[in-house]
Amino acid sequence: SSSTTPITATLFPGDGIGPEIAESVKQVFKAAEVPIEWEEHYVGTEIDPRTQSFLTWESLESVRRNKVGLKGPMATPIGKGHRSLNLTLRKELNLYANVRPCNSLPGYKTRYDDVNLITIRENTEGEYSGLEHQVVRGVVESLKIITRQASLRVAEYAFHYAKTHGRERVSAIHKANIMQKTDGLFLKCCREVAEKYPEITYEEVVIDNCCMMLVKNPALFDVLVMPNLYGDIISDLCAGLIGGLGLTPSCNIGEGGIALAEAVHGSAPDIAGKNLANPTALLLSAVTMLRHLELNDKADMIQDAILNTIAEGRYRTADLGGSSSTTDFTRAICDHL
């Protein structure tokens, strides 16, 4: 059975609180007897010319080889002449879709108790092209690039995800009333893919209106698919609805079937090394990785243990209003397995 041959997965513990929350994942996975062996890679201390960033070539090769990985927060070192670590990963591994399930946590109260949606963000182009220049002094421009290839690819991923996850509706988010050509092309691609999925309802929602609807009634949405910047904005907005980035999983899908799950919160240097960090986002991200590997029993088991621990409320880290350490919270999750 699949549980006898372990799967090798790359692990980037990352910076700041990264190593502590990565340790939490390792412990929970061990307790749950998940058949995964971690191959750990740290961010380098100097620029690797092959990646033009502090990420080592070996670490990227590891993800390419294993096709599956988990990443903690990485603070891009300050200075010029190198690329952001997150953007390097997206580019080098062609991580074309960023998938973020966003669900209200039972027992953790926010202003919303009915959030159950998924944002799927195009992750490689759009406003993130990096192409900018000064036209004349005092006049600068940035290029937003939308391609048919990347739009079809992310739309296809979104509809396939909806279909295979029992979702009913895909909403394409856009501003095609203003950016008729770029967002227009994105919508055209979504429509083409939608035709292949007649069982999924397809709609188009203008981004400003989408944000208004989300804060009024997030239950109106199911799966949302959108260009890069809108995805950046809306996925954080949605995280806010359920309590913040410390609670939301994220998984990046790359070409050739790569899945790189990640906590999208910061590295919180102020509390690093103090056994105070909340590992929930990284744990839930690790769960999305398990689902990608179709280890659904383990995924369900771990997810239930996390949610039950939070719902019970006895062990919560400080950001959730409790006073537990990272290790106590982790132990509580293991006890709930």
Next chain:
Amino acid sequence: SSSTTPITATLFPGDGIGPEIAESVKQVFKAAEVPIEWEEHYVGTEIDPRTQSFLTWESLESVRRNKVGLKGPMATPIGKGHRSLNLTLRKELNLYANVRPCNSLPGYKTRYDDVNLITIRENTEGEYSGLEHQVVRGVVESLKIITRQASLRVAEYAFHYAKTHGRERVSAIHKANIMQKTDGLFLKCCREVAEKYPEITYEEVVIDNCCMMLVKNPALFDVLVMPNLYGDIISDLCAGLIGGLGLTPSCNIGEGGIALAEAVHGSAPDIAGKNLANPTALLLSAVTMLRHLELNDKADMIQDAILNTIAEGRYRTADLGGSSSTTDFTRAICDHL
């Protein structure tokens, strides 16, 4: 005194429910003895070559002459070869700042009861340049343009607004970690202006983080200033926090001291002519126009009457959960003056 010589203001009742809600404003202004004479202009039925849109040249001349106006919703007629009415107004009148006060309405319950902020949106450039093209088949690009001139102008407006309205903080919203040149220039201009206002706290917030903070705790913000698209998104998000576009005023500031207040909601053709529309957004917009004219007593009086009518709850239109007609709601406001 100023109440003996009436001020002439342009009125665009607009389409759909526009004429009904404009009538409501006229009645309330009359009952409050506001010294304003309206000069009404309707959207034309054919394209005026001088404006390249259905807006007539005369109507634009009216705003330029009066320097103050109020605009109901305008549905841009479908078809090619002409410009959107809203964009034409912004361009032709150089409406460089869109100002939207956003306050929780006492007595009208949403998930938030502590919203008290102002969004100030650059309204002429950025992602709204209209410059787009196909590079090759399947690859399109849009240009985002940021200029020093427009950025300084809107930043200056925001700080001046903060200072003259007893506000303490201005937050510049950006994505300069990705769009270093364009949003970077915007921030540079904001910083320059901030130095002239040492009594106002200045901060910079990345747009994704801003949206997360807004839905978690909108009381964190005071005055927000930002490039065009972010303003479009965030102003609608904020409107959602307090109940939607039917409740939020908007005022556009143009060169030469022009102020064009407007309801930013749609023309609601489905309920047009049925005496069901909620005139609140247009009324509150008219109040911002009065403040611009420094008719603060009249502004306070009318604003209090609107808010008290809604808070009391006996007369509310259907969108607010009541069953009042537009005319009954308007009469109730007049009775509260």
